[in-house]
Amino acid sequence: MNKYTHNKFNYKMLWFRFSHSKYYPFFQNGMIIFSSLLLAIFAIVPLYLNILNLNKNVDENKKEVNQLKQNLQYLSAEPDSVIAQYYNLADITYLQTKDFNSISAALSAAAAESGVSLNSYSIDIGIVAKKSQASDVNSLVMKLTLNGSVSSFTNFLKDLATKAPLFNVQSIDIAGNNINLVVEVAYLPYSESNVDLTTSPISLSNNTITLVQKFSQWDNYGNGTNSVSTSNSTSVAGNLPPF
C-alpha cells in the first residue's frame, strides 16, 4: 500500500501547477530571450571579434600581396647585370676586415702623391670591434707620423679621401713639418641580408644610385672603377642608369 506523501515536495505537481499559471508564458519567453542572450554572448561576440581580426588580416594580406607584386614587378624589370654591378661597387665601399695591408698601401699611395713622407704608423688593435666616432660601423684607429708642409698634408687628406675613403680624423698635431695624425678607418663585415618581399618595398633609390656612382670614382683601396666591370646590358628595360 502506498504511503500518503502530502508533506513531501511533489515536483511533478509543482511543475504542473506552474505550467498552467499565468506566469508560465513569461517563463517560456524569458527562457527564449535568455538563451538568445547566451548565444549572443558566447557566439556573436567571439564571431564579431574574429571577423574584426579577420578583416585586419585580410587588409594586411592584401597589402602584402600588393607589395609583393610591386616588388616582383620591379625586380623582374631590373637587369641582373646592373644589380650585380651595383652590388660589387657597394661591396667594395667598405673594407670587410681589418685589412692592414690595404690600409697601409692606401696610406703610402696618398703620401707619395701628396708629397708628404710617411715616417711611421701604428694601429690600435686593442678592441676587437670598436665602433667609429662618426657612425655605427666598426673602425680601426691608426696613429700616423708624417713629415711635410701644411699644404702637402691637406693634399694628403684629400688623396686619402679617395684611396681609403671611409676615414675619420680624430686629431691632428702639427709642429713645423712634423705631423701627428690620428685617424679611424671604417670597416664593415659582410652581413647576410634577410629581405621580406611582402613587407618592405625593394628598390634602389636615386640617392643610392648617385652615391654608388660617386663611390665608383674613388680608388677605394685599389678596388675602384678600374677593377669593376663597367659593361652594361641595355637590351633589357630597366630604370637604373648605366655607368
Added chain:
Amino acid sequence: MNNNEINLLPVSSNNISLVLQKRIKIVRFVALFCLFTIPSIVVIMFLLVIFSPLSSLQQEKTSLLASNTALQQKAEKIDFIENRIKLAQDFLNKREMYDGVLSELTSSLPSDLTIGSLQFTQKNVVLSISGNSLLSLKNYRESLASDVSQSKNFKSIVFHTLTTQGSVYQENLSLTIK
C-alpha cells in the same frame, strides 16, 4: 460558489488581466525577435568567416613567393646595396676630415708668415703663427675674424698671446670649427 472557486487548476488565460496579456505579448514579441534575429546574425557571421578572402590571399602570396625564388636573391642584393650605401653616406656626413679648414687656414696665410704649430682636437684648432711682419699678422688675424663673422668654417676665434723674440713675432690663437 461558482465553478472557478472550486477549480484546483490555475486560472486560465481567459481570466488574465488585460495588462498582463499586454505584457505577455511584449515579452513574446521580444522572445520571437531574439529567436530569429540572433541565430540569423550568428549564421551570417559564420558565413562571413567561412567565405572570407583570407585563405585565397594567403595562397596567392605563397604561390607568388614560390614561383619567384630567383628574384629573392636579387632583392637581397638590392637590400645589401641600400644598407651599405646608407651607412657609408651616414659615415661621410658625420666624419671630420679638416681638409677644408686646413685649406682655409693656409690659403689666407701671407707668404711671410709660417704656421709654427697647429692642433686639431674635436672641433677646436689651436694655432701658432710666426713671422717678421706685424702688419701681415694683423691682416691674417682680420681675415680669420671675417671668416668667423661670415660663418664660413669657423664659429668663434680667440686670440691668446702675441709674443716677440728679437724680430720674430708669434701669435697664438684658437678657433672653434662649425
